[in-house]
């Protein structure tokens with residue numbers, strides 16, 4: 001199979017995934033009995049429109065994506081929807097004439113499926129492996145029957161997870177993991193210290209709280225609704241504050257008048273900035289994962305020697321950093337945690353099939369900000 005693959009690549013300069021596997025499948029690779037189609041179903045957009053418009057997400061038939069040398073081609077079984085999808089799909093702050101793409105754009109950067117083929121420089125996986133993955137924002141995503149992804153952004157699907165349960169997790173889990181371990185530099189040595197998670201009931205918050213709890217930290221969360229308060233408590237948060245009210249007196253009432261060592265801000269930091277500066281203990285660390293809607297005063301960091309860090313999930317792949325294999329290590333660690341039951345899937349809603357109608361409904365629910373946990377779509 002591999003030789004034929006290379007030969008085809010040499011002759012055509014393209015990977016066979018781009019058009020046809022008929023010649024190679026079934027004959028050379030007994031694992032694969034399925035004949036690859038030339039095209040696939042996908043949901044995409046040409047125009048950045050409000051979700052109420054039917055053209056905001058369209059059912060399309062497009063070519064199977066071509067592979068780069070370190071890519072895997074994954075047959076998508078389930079795809080999750082994240083706030084990043086709605087932000088990418090929404091109208092852009094540019095003139096109307098620039099609100100469209102010449103070629104369709106396929107969203108979705110979180111999913112699970114089965115490896116259908118692989119590039120010649122891949123080393124971690126085999127065709128047929130069941131995997132879950134997140135992805136590079138600049139490329140086409142998982143709202144399609146097949147997606148091409150750099151293999152470092154792929155992990156082995158936890159054995160006892162359904163494709164839906166697995167698809168719900170990669171983007172939020174990698175973000176939460178990088179925030180805690182790589183940015184806030186938390187470890188087992190921080191046992192007994194306190195992490196404040198502003199907005200603990202969301203996708204990243206509900207994974208970060210579980211990870212921090214597992215490290216032995218005390219976790220204080222914030223929520224505004226009884227449902228998000230309950231969701232936080234079910235995912236490792238010890239104390240939930242109400243973020244519609246001033247957090248400082250609430251911290252004091254719980255015995256944290258002297259502040260907390262670590263703060264993870266899963267929300268626009270701008271309205272919370274003075275609170276964050278006051279709530280951080282001397283030499284504390286603060287991690288931001290959401291864009292600030294305004295300028296904040298970093299001069300306030302100096303007096304207490306505070307450390308401010310940022311987390312953007314796709315940085316390592318976007319800038320092709322030397323340590324981009326870190327994603328692979330993170331996936332190995334979290335698969336182990338899911339299989340051991342120390343990390344739980346945050347899936348709360350499944351829709352089927354994966355089509356424009358259901359994806360528009362999922363985006364609409366996310367934009368209403370009433371969703372708790374993750375929405376996953378499965379099947380075509």
Ligand SMILES: *[C@@H]1O[C@H](CO)[C@@H](O)[C@H](O)[C@H]1NC(C)=O
Nearest residue numbers: 062063103104106138139140
């Ligand atoms: C996304 O897919 C469409 C349809 O195949 C293609 O025209 C477009 O070039 C792709 N975009 C990227 C960024 O690869």
Ligand SMILES: *[C@@H]1O[C@H](CO)[C@@H](O)[C@H](O)[C@H]1NC(C)=O
Nearest residue numbers: 223224225226229242244245
């Ligand atoms: C948070 O406070 C607001 C405003 O006082 C209140 O309406 C809401 O019910 C509170 N939330 C919880 C979970 O208690």
Ligand SMILES: *[C@@H]1O[C@H](CO)[C@@H](O)[C@H](O)[C@H]1NC(C)=O
Nearest residue numbers: 160161165338339340341342
């Ligand atoms: C997977 O297995 C672990 C360990 O037995 C268990 O705690 C966890 O609940 C299981 N997860 C699912 C989704 O079945």
